[in-house]
Amino acid sequence: MGSRHLRVPPQGYSPWTSLNWSRAHITHGVFLAAPGDRRIVGAPENGIVPGAVFGCGEALAPAALGFHGDVSAAAFSPRADRLLHADDFDRDVLERMRRARAGARAWLLGGVGVLGLLGPLAWGQLRMSGGGSARSGGSGGAGTGRVHTLPSTPETVRLGVFDTTLPNLLEIDSGDVVVYPNTWSHFLNRLQPGLSIDDIARLRRENPGRGPHSIVGPVGVRGAEVGDMLAIEFQRLTPVDWGATFVNPGDLGTGTLPEEFAAGQVRYLPLDTARLRADFLPGISVPLAPFQGTFAVAPAAGGVTSSVPPGQHAGNIDLRDLTVGSTLYIPVWQAGGRLYTGDSHATQGDGEVNNQALESAMREVRVRVVLHKQAGWAWPFAETAEHWIALGIDADLNAAFRIATRNTIEFLHRRAGLSRLDAYSLASIAISFRVTQFVNQTRGVHALIPKALFAAERRQAISIV
16 A cells, blocks of 8 residues: 555644654554654654554553553454455554554544544653663653663673673663664674775684674663563664675684685675665665664573573574564563673575674664563564564574474464464474574574464464463
8 A cells, every 4th residue: 555644734733744654554444554654743752643643653552542452452353463464465564553453442442533633732752862871761652661772882882792790781661662773883883894804804803702793781671580581572673874794714614614615705785775675796686674683681691691602592593584563582581681782684594604694783773672470481482473483592403493393382382272282283284494593603493483374363362471
């Protein structure tokens, strides 16, 4: 569907002069605008417009001007859920619609009409502080908690490690949003267009036992305890205008075939963020799908841990599906969880065979963090509009495959109500297992569990936590 444009009446009716709801969709009589796609002059930074007629944002109050969420959920037709599984819709938009749908239900049943237009008059403008240190802002609106900003600076970033001996840079509550502006590229932002492959190799050799990643953190989550799970909801991932793809010289021993590429090379690709493409060579372009290669909680071992091998703390999992609208679930191993991130990617293939994605940096990473108490999982999971994703990680790829298979069976048994035998059979006939990455010391395998396997009513009852 095309864009919809809605003009607010002349000044005096609204403090905002115009609305542009791009990539919006109409379903079951509700006008749904993808969060972050609306452009509002003078609107809050988080894009929340509580008075937008029949609009739903990323943080609408579940019962604002309407009925309780349970009532609205019961009245909303389950057929709307089938939009998530229609092949001819924009999946990114539908994922954001799914997250906004609960808010849309309450607003639809409550009726916004003229009252909805009055909403913006009661809202103050969210202002997020920048600068060289972590800052906490005001409330992000009903349902989101506070918005915090954590820039990358020499004080907030460490090279190639998760350092659990550091104090928390931020303390947040469940439901809060963390914004990471201007993340650093590899080697504390030294990776920039023009840096030669010899210099890249030298920087790697100068830091043995560490990764190349610029890791920002930790961020503590109040109330997080061992056995809990943290959901990281990716709301915004905006890359810079370049990316680097490089092959390390063979003597560094990285990648799948180091012995076959002694010299190595680096290419810097301009990123067309409007077209979401990068030209690799004349006549060859690759689609962009930005994500954070590394997101971690503090590992159980504590101390200072290399950022290279992923594990049960997540970390350098390099799961290319973690784009905007997706969620990463990480089990907590230390009090407070203690979140770290880095390793910004513009795109990547499954396997990451030469040891690098299209390495880049982000103008902005924006995530919402939600605490789930005693979730009962010992391994990370992920979720997109189309799939629940079970992970397995081990130095032995065969063992990683078995872990991913076991986690898939447990998910289908515990969350979907299948017997273990039926879960094992369904995994074999309907679920694809892929090598996430083969190159990070521990190997990753992920299972893509299609939500479309389940009828709408059953699918709505299934969740990771």
